[in-house]
Amino acid sequence: MLTVWALDGIGEVHDGDDLVALIADAAGDTLRDGDILVVTSKIVSKAEGRFVTASDREDAITAETVRVVATRTTPAGHTTRIVENRLGIIGAAAGVDASNTPEGTVLLLPVDPDASARSIAKGLRQRTGAAVGVIISDTLGRAWREGQTDTAIGAAGVHVFEDMRGKTDAEGRPLSVTMPCVADEIAATGDLVKGKAARLPVAVVRGRADLVGELDLPGARSIIRPAERDFFHLGAEESWKQGYAAALAER
Amino acid sequence: MLTVWALDGIGEVHDGDDLVALIADAAGDTLRDGDILVVTSKIVSKAEGRFVTASDREDAITAETVRVVATRTTPAGHTTRIVENRLGIIGAAAGVDASNTPEGTVLLLPVDPDASARSIAKGLRQRTGAAVGVIISDTLGRAWREGQTDTAIGAAGVHVFEDMRGKTDAEGRPLSVTMPCVADEIAATGDLVKGKAARLPVAVVRGRADLVGELDLPGARSIIRPAERDFFHLGAEESWKQGYAAALAER
Numbered sequence: 001m002l003t004v005w006a007l008d009g010i011g012e013v014h015d016g017d018d019l020v021a022l023i024a025d026a027a028g029d030t031l032r033d034g035d036i037l038v039v040t041s042k043i044v045s046k047a048e049g050r051f052v053t054a055s056d057r058e059d060a061i062t063a064e065t066v067r068v069v070a071t072r073t074t075p076a077g078h079t080t081r082i083v084e085n086r087l088g089i090i091g092a093a094a095g096v097d098a099s100n101t102p103e104g105t106v107l108l109l110p111v112d113p114d115a116s117a118r119s120i121a122k123g124l125r126q127r128t129g130a131a132v133g134v135i136i137s138d139t140l141g142r143a144w145r146e147g148q149t150d151t152a153i154g155a156a157g158v159h160v161f162e163d164m165r166g167k168t169d170a171e172g173r174p175l176s177v178t179m180p181c182v183a184d185e186i187a188a189t190g191d192l193v194k195g196k197a198a199r200l201p202v203a204v205v206r207g208r209a210d211l212v213g214e215l216d217l218p219g220a221r222s223i224i225r226p227a228e229r230d231f232f233h234l235g236a237e238e239s240w241k242q243g244y245a246a247a248l249a250e251r
Numbered sequence: 252m253l254t255v256w257a258l259d260g261i262g263e264v265h266d267g268d269d270l271v272a273l274i275a276d277a278a279g280d281t282l283r284d285g286d287i288l289v290v291t292s293k294i295v296s297k298a299e300g301r302f303v304t305a306s307d308r309e310d311a312i313t314a315e316t317v318r319v320v321a322t323r324t325t326p327a328g329h330t331t332r333i334v335e336n337r338l339g340i341i342g343a344a345a346g347v348d349a350s351n352t353p354e355g356t357v358l359l360l361p362v363d364p365d366a367s368a369r370s371i372a373k374g375l376r377q378r379t380g381a382a383v384g385v386i387i388s389d390t391l392g393r394a395w396r397e398g399q400t401d402t403a404i405g406a407a408g409v410h411v412f413e414d415m416r417g418k419t420d421a422e423g424r425p426l427s428v429t430m431p432c433v434a435d436e437i438a439a440t441g442d443l444v445k446g447k448a449a450r451l452p453v454a455v456v457r458g459r460a461d462l463v464g465e466l467d468l469p470g471a472r473s474i475i476r477p478a479e480r481d482f483f484h485l486g487a488e489e490s491w492k493q494g495y496a497a498a499l500a501e502r
Contacts, residue, residue, distance in 0.1 A: 002444050004253040004458075070482040082482060090395045099429075139429065143394040143483035144341045146476050147412050147432030149439070151396070161398050178350075178390065181398030185439035188400070192436055192459055193253050207255075208443055225397050231321040231333060231486040232394035239487040243494030251502075 002207035006193045006200035013201070015049035020123030023202055031130040034209020036158055037120075038190030040201040041109055041138045042100060044116045044154075050108040057096060057106050064094035064108060067227075070235025082235065087113065088224040089153060091140045110136065113154025114219030121156040121215055133158030133212040136220070137187040143232055150191035152183035155220040159183075159211045181223060182211055253458035257444045257451035264452070266300035271374030274453055282381040285460020287409055288371075289441030291452040292360055292389040293351060295367045295405070301359040308347060308357050315345035315359060318478075321486025333486065338364065339475040340404060342391045361387065364405025365470030372407040373466055384409030384463040387471070388438040394483055401442035403434035406471040410434075410462045432474060433462055 007026040013019070023037065031037075052060045061081065069090055070082040085094040087109060095109040110116045113136045121134040136154030141147075152160060160183035190203035227233040234242070258277040264270070274288065282288075303311045318335040325331075336345040338360060346360040361367045364387045372385040387405030392398070403411060411434035441454035478484040485493070 002253075002255040002440070004255070004440075072482065139431070144476055144481055145402070145432065145435070145474050147430040147435075147474065149432050149435050179398040180390070180442060181396065181400050182443065184396070184398075184400050185443055188436035188439040189253070189255075189443060191431060192433065192440060192456075205443075223396050223398065225395055230395055231323065231488070232483045234487040234490075235482040236485040236487070236490040237482070239485075239490035240494035240497075243491035243496075244498045245494075246491075247495045247498030 002189070002205065004189055004193050004203060004205050006195075006198075007202040007204065008200070010043070010201055011199065013043040013046040015046065015051065017047045019044065019047045019120055020127060023120070024124060024127045026202065027128070027204070029128075031124070031128045031132055031204070032206065033131045034206070034212045035130060036133040036135060036186055036205040036208065036212060037124070038135045038137050038150075038187055038194070038203040038205060039117075039120065040194060041095075041113060041136050041153055042097060042107060043201045044110045044113065044120075044136055045097075045107045048110055048116070050110065051101070051105045052108060054098065054104050054106050057098065060106060060108060061094045061096045064096060068238075069233070070238055072237075084227070085109070087153065088221065089138075089140070091138075095138060109138065110154065114156065114221055115154075117154035117156035117219065118215055125157075125215075131157070131212060135183055135187050135190070137190055139191070149184075150187040152181075152187045152220045152223060155183050155217075157212055157215045157217065158186075159213060159217060160220055160223055162211070182208070183220060183223065186211075253440070253456065255440055255444050255454060255456050257446075257449075258453045258455065259451070261294070261452055262450065264294040264297040266297065266302065268298045270295065270298045270371055271378060274371070275375060275378045277453065278379070278455070280379075282375070282379045282383055282455070283457065284382045285457070285463045286381060287384040287386060287437055287456040287459065287463060288375070289386045289388050289401075289438055289445070289454040289456060290368075290371065291445060292346075292364060292387050292404055293348060293358060294452040295361045295364065295371075295387055296348075296358045299361055299367070301361065302352065302356045303359065305349065305355050305357050308349065311357060311359060312345045312347045315347060319489075320484070321489055323488075335478070336360065338404065339472065340389075340391070346389060360389065361405065365407065365472055366405075368405035368407035368470065369466055376408075376466075382408070382463060386434055386438055386441070388441060390442075400435075401438045403432075403438045403471040403474060406434050406468075408463055408466045408468065409437075410464060410468060411471055411474055413462070433459070434471060434474065437462075
């Protein structure tokens, strides 16, 4: 049995706010060993003061981008940029966020979401005495499927993959090929109670204490597939153009 | 508050089994209006008799494939095929499944998972009196991120996307760009209680009755992005080769 709820009473988060104190106060004495908190990256960014002025939005996206993966411009002139950001995450606009931010500003992702998760998890463990895990979530689009799901961009004190090695299916055959990304599944679960329109940036997921462990477990960075092992490291059109140009260069 | 649990007591499923009866018996009188059931595609396939003999595995993958998206052969000779199957789903091995099936057989995906979901939802509504939604889940890999998550390949009686049109963020700005794929998030949530090694193929998700509706809502087919609008409709290496060949052909 899994129970999942959003913490009430976390108001607007500002630069310099102590997230551990805000979350612990909102949780009261409800946190238990093995609970996993899903914290929306936006409030982590706000507490870390990751604001830039909105006039710099395109500059901010460029600064956060290490590699352009795909771009398209519609006939109407609207350009979509899918990029790899400095965290290795592939998504639109490099995680630069213009919703739910003060007028005239946009928000960058946390500098190091795994470190932020570790700091929050450590602080909550000290303050509440409960051995909790922390996942920092962001809303990402995906290849092949419409819409977005919440995914884990930071994690601490929680296994991001469920280790099926050595486990067998009901017929006794090994399940080694399967490596469920439970951190992404937990982030998705959190989104179902947090809601995007409400000020409910933190969810508690209770019932998978088996996934909670030491603070130095591999973080969400380990979920990202290195580009050299990814079949889709570059958009199809961009790859086509590179192949075309390579053939021309050989003439 | 969301509560999620797996139904106990659904044993091995066989060709011709009545899934509505199996699920209703396992649920007893626990189902309520607005509950969403996440049903592992494997038991739907089994009930629909979608077995083929294991010696036909490669043939079965080929038959289920409408388009090869990417292939790689390792130096050791192991080939990975990412393909689009006849349902439009992009994944490894076209959904042909060799785990948890009787020795000597593999299992194909349901013929029409949205139709299967509709039939199960309709049957459960009639039999239990509870207006439930049904999602049929499958475990899929993804671009850019390691591991797999459970996703929705069939749906009935449930909104697959949360409609944010007309909603605003906390600052009053429209959230129209965001279209959370709640069906995939619910499928992922179900995986956290079902587990791959246990015989727990059905989860109940309670607490998002607002997403449950008529049986003729758009199904999971509507989640699939048409190839012509997908930036990653073909593997980077395959696209490169096509571009290269196109330039050569112009000589």
